[in-house]
Amino acid sequence: MLKRGDEWEDGGEPKEPSVFPPTPPIDRAAAALPSRPVELTATERDAIDRANDDARRRRLDAYAAMAPATGEYERPAEPKNSAMILLENVTKVYPGNVVALDDVSLQIDKGEWVFLVGQSGSGKSTLIKLLLKEIDVSRGNLIVGGRSLSKLRHSKVPQLRRNIGCVFQDFKLLPNRTVEQNVAYALEVQGQRRELIARKVPEIINLVGLSDKVARYPHELSGGQQQRVSIARAFVNHPPLLICDEPTGNLDPDTSIGIMQLLYRIQRTGTTVVMATHDREMVDKMRRRVVALEGGRIVRDDRRGGYVTEDPR
Amino acid sequence: MSSTRFRWFFGEALRSLKTNFATTLAAVVTVLIVLYIFGIGLSLGTYLKSYTDGVKRDLTIKVWLADSATEAQVGDVQKQLLADPRVDGPSLVYVSQEAALREAQKTYSAEVLHLVGGNPFPASFRVKARDARDSAAIARSVEGFPGLEPATSDLPNPDYGAKVADKVLSVARKVELVIGGVAVILGLAAVLLIGNTIRLSIFARRREVEVMKLVGATNWFVRWPFMLEGMIAGTVGALLAAAGLAASSAFMPSVFESAGTIKTSATTAAQAWPLWQIGALLVLAGLGLGAAGSGLTMRRFLRI
Numbered sequence A: 001m002l003k004r005g006d007e008w009e010d011g012g013e014p015k016e017p018s019v020f021p022p023t024p025p026i027d028r029a030a031a032a033l034p035s036r037p038v039e040l041t042a043t044e045r046d047a048i049d050r051a052n053d054d055a056r057r058r059r060l061d062a063y064a065a066m067a068p069a070t071g072e073y074e075r076p077a078e079p080k081n082s083a084m085i086l087l088e089n090v091t092k093v094y095p096g097n098v099v100a101l102d103d104v105s106l107q108i109d110k111g112e113w114v115f116l117v118g119q120s121g122s123g124k125s126t127l128i129k130l131l132l133k134e135i136d137v138s139r140g141n142l143i144v145g146g147r148s149l150s151k152l153r154h155s156k157v158p159q160l161r162r163n164i165g166c167v168f169q170d171f172k173l174l175p176n177r178t179v180e181q182n183v184a185y186a187l188e189v190q191g192q193r194r195e196l197i198a199r200k201v202p203e204i205i206n207l208v209g210l211s212d213k214v215a216r217y218p219h220e221l222s223g224g225q226q227q228r229v230s231i232a233r234a235f236v237n238h239p240p241l242l243i244c245d246e247p248t249g250n251l252d253p254d255t256s257i258g259i260m261q262l263l264y265r266i267q268r269t270g271t272t273v274v275m276a277t278h279d280r281e282m283v284d285k286m287r288r289r290v291v292a293l294e295g296g297r298i299v300r301d302d303r304r305g306g307y308v309t310e311d312p313r
Numbered sequence B: 001m002s003s004t005r006f007r008w009f010f011g012e013a014l015r016s017l018k019t020n021f022a023t024t025l026a027a028v029v030t031v032l033i034v035l036y037i038f039g040i041g042l043s044l045g046t047y048l049k050s051y052t053d054g055v056k057r058d059l060t061i062k063v064w065l066a067d068s069a070t071e072a073q074v075g076d077v078q079k080q081l082l083a084d085p086r087v088d089g090p091s092l093v094y095v096s097q098e099a100a101l102r103e104a105q106k107t108y109s110a111e112v113l114h115l116v117g118g119n120p121f122p123a124s125f126r127v128k129a130r131d132a133r134d135s136a137a138i139a140r141s142v143e144g145f146p147g148l149e150p151a152t153s154d155l156p157n158p159d160y161g162a163k164v165a166d167k168v169l170s171v172a173r174k175v176e177l178v179i180g181g182v183a184v185i186l187g188l189a190a191v192l193l194i195g196n197t198i199r200l201s202i203f204a205r206r207r208e209v210e211v212m213k214l215v216g217a218t219n220w221f222v223r224w225p226f227m228l229e230g231m232i233a234g235t236v237g238a239l240l241a242a243a244g245l246a247a248s249s250a251f252m253p254s255v256f257e258s259a260g261t262i263k264t265s266a267t268t269a270a271q272a273w274p275l276w277q278i279g280a281l282l283v284l285a286g287l288g289l290g291a292a293g294s295g296l297t298m299r300r301f302l303r304i
């Protein structure tokens, strides 16, 4: 009697010859590798270390150059009416009773640059989604640009978003549109005149340094280039507020610098920048305001903060 | 919507139709199949309707009057018929013996009539019901009136062609019901199928919709190109269905030409709605299906 599974007991291997060449036995493959790790001479090791250090120093210098001038820290506390963003006891509970933000109060003034830091799951993206009214607060009051978002009618949400530029880790470009069309889309949704679009779009693409890529599709660009496109799109309206959720999360350290320099130039025009990030070097060297979240609560709010402590150095 | 704005939306729709060619094709073929079947059903349905209408129109109640009937008796019969609200008053005609003979002379040869000799044809009232279904009741209401020719088993009096008419009408009613039912089911299936095709297309592009809304597009700004897309696909499918129907009409000429083989006793033969009319209806249906299909399915994806 043949029982279930019996046919696999002996000779379970398929009889047909494999289309793949036979793989060599593991021990022979291992024998092909050098038996010990390659030894570096002392001079070789020094050269590598020096190159790494140089690269790192260059990056740190680049970030430090974007730190505010001394004196800018000691600005007097702004009155409430200059707030770009105001959170009053904001709590966000996701379905399933997940508390992502817990009684958060925070004021961000016009023209400020704020880093949001904190471990994965601490609520940074939740805060950003609230600002864009992708989701609604569960309790408390959230005011953006002088308007209470809980009282904002659904028909007014597009208007809100046109006044907020946003840049994400995954770029969020429209895949079937060229660089030029992606940037133009942000103006088209507002019903801008064609002449104005034709004038502004090349200007802003030039600003982000992609003039030679206007007719390329997102999948034909590198990550850094795609992020430049998304920044161009975010800034083409000259919005008073720019929100970034890990804008350099997918980019290598050197590319990140270029992106940050772009955002820095945008902030210098008076735009408020709120940025969630995990980039320690960048936060430590730029010495901006740092709001640290932990388990949905603000655990630190430094005027010139570092990634983990106040005033690094 | 200004015309430049419309042009922009239209361009968007065309572009998206091109980039999503596979889905477009699926939607067009769905509309094509559904509307082709619908068009065939509509042709046959209207043909049948026109046929039964012809039968109904020709359903005349004949009240044969005895040669011996007095003027008062004839007047009573006429009064009774005209007083009946189910009777179509203006249709009432009195056919005298002479008129009946003249009518017969058209049908029968002189020899036959000569053989019979004299004038064997009785005078009669001919009248129609407003609704053909009331014919039997009207006939019964004057049955047995004095002055009527006595009825025999194969020559009922009054005579409304009971046997033929009842058969035709009951069969026609059943066929009408079946065609109506099939049309309803087909319509539902069409909406579901098209809705599903469009949902697949939108579902594949929901991230795109998300991004559009994130940069400040209103719901209508996102919706318009999608709806135009549905309308274009629906119209193209409908045009193809109409073309297919026109080609098929060659195989059922009797349905579309008045020189049809099935003649009712009426002067005109049964005929379906003209092809151009059915074609226009299909195009309208395709347009509506496309717009409604995409408009309704969009709603779920716009809540961002």
Ligand SMILES: Nc1ncnc2c1ncn2[C@@H]1O[C@H](COP(=O)(O)OP(=O)(O)OP(=O)(O)O)[C@@H](O)[C@H]1O
Residues within 6 Å of the ligand: A094, A095, A096, A098, A099, A100, A118, A119, A120, A121, A122, A123, A124, A125, A126, A127
């Ligand atoms: N849609 C959702 N439904 C339920 N829970 C959610 C939802 N989105 C986020 N959360 C939860 O809310 C908490 C905060 O998530 P959030 O995305 O804000 O974290 P984050 O700080 O952005 O993390 P990361 O640094 O990894 O991006 C997490 O515990 C997460 O699991």
Ligand SMILES: [Mg+2]
Residues within 6 Å of the ligand: A124, A125, A126, A245
């Ligand atoms: Mg996040």
